[in-house]
Amino acid sequence: MELSTYKIFNAVATTQSFSRAARMLYLSPSAISHAISKLESDLGYPLFIRKKNKVSLTSYGNEILPDIQNLLSLHSKIESEMTLLQNLQNGIVHLGAFNSTCCCWIPAVFKELRAMNSNIQLIVHEGEYIDCEQNLLNGKLDISFVRPVQDITIEDRLEYENLYLDKMICIAPIDMAFKQKGIVTIDELRNLKLVISTGGYKYDVEPFFKQYQIQTTVTHTLYSDSAIIALVASGIGISILPEMVINSIPANIQILEIENNPYRKIGIATQKSSFITPATKVVKDVIKRVVANSNTSLKVFL
Numbered sequence: 001m002e003l004s005t006y007k008i009f010n011a012v013a014t015t016q017s018f019s020r021a022a023r024m025l026y027l028s029p030s031a032i033s034h035a036i037s038k039l040e041s042d043l044g045y046p047l048f049i050r051k052k053n054k055v056s057l058t059s060y061g062n063e064i065l066p067d068i069q070n071l072l073s074l075h076s077k078i079e080s081e082m083t084l085l086q087n088l089q090n091g092i093v094h095l096g097a098f099n100s101t102c103c104c105w106i107p108a109v110f111k112e113l114r115a116m117n118s119n120i121q122l123i124v125h126e127g128e129y130i131d132c133e134q135n136l137l138n139g140k141l142d143i144s145f146v147r148p149v150q151d152i153t154i155e156d157r158l159e160y161e162n163l164y165l166d167k168m169i170c171i172a173p174i175d176m177a178f179k180q181k182g183i184v185t186i187d188e189l190r191n192l193k194l195v196i197s198t199g200g201y202k203y204d205v206e207p208f209f210k211q212y213q214i215q216t217t218v219t220h221t222l223y224s225d226s227a228i229i230a231l232v233a234s235g236i237g238i239s240i241l242p243e244m245v246i247n248s249i250p251a252n253i254q255i256l257e258i259e260n261n262p263y264r265k266i267g268i269a270t271q272k273s274s275f276i277t278p279a280t281k282v283v284k285d286v287i288k289r290v291v292a293n294s295n296t297s298l299k300v301f302l
Helices: 003-015 018-025 029-043 059-088 099-104 106-115 129-137 200-211 225-233 243-248 278-293
Strands: 048-050 055-057 090-097 119-126 143-146 158-173 193-197 217-222 239-242 253-258 263-271
Touching (some): 003 029, 090 278, 099 106, 099 119, 106 278, 129 143, 143 278, 158 200, 158 243, 158 278, 193 225, 225 239
Parallel strands (some): 090 143, 193 217
Antiparallel strands (some): 048 055, 143 263, 158 239, 158 253, 158 263
16 A cells, blocks of 8 residues: 555545645545545445545544554654755865864865765865854854864854864974973073964963963964974974974974973864754764874874
């Protein structure tokens, strides 16, 4: 017996009218009448008592109505779940990222999405911390790597989750001498010239310097990590960068631990969960898996 027949039976039972059931299902009254007559013939007993202005269920009809309604409800649930599964694998997701996350994690995210045979179109937008945060708030991004959310008015609008602790390291010219091999002390930092990044310094380094009352001479402020590394290699001064960029540092530069081990926090944020798309949820889960499986010495929150 076809599902459409059960839908017709349920519509007639709930509206108590062939004509109203016909309007509900966008069928002709004769089509409704024919379907019910055939169903009764197949079952071998009457389902409706036909009166002039309405119809009502017979005892047989009342007996099978709950089962038919359960069947229709189950079918509707299955259709919804299939639609959801289809939507999980489709859609455009705009992801905000800063340089280090682009280099370390984004390639693996694309690789995993391909392995899932996903039709999700992931579009990456690179920017500094403030760019990623503002573009997420104004709706240009669906999901973004961000620094910890500190403004309560922003926190109420975003779904934030800690993702990673990234150690800050010091890079210095190869011939620069330090008291202890592989480590720069806080006292030494006070006497060194510093090359800083435009966005990263304010959020990643400045709080640490303020905490330990470190005052340095800033010689250059640059946008890209590669430019900072090049100036340090030329002997201009030192810089403090996230450990995530360490793979791009050439052999002619010293890499030093910093006394008291400063870290930066990296989080992942979306709109509030009730407003994010299924495709965005998939991308978020993939990012969390990629970060958890990344081969670094960094600390994962997951």
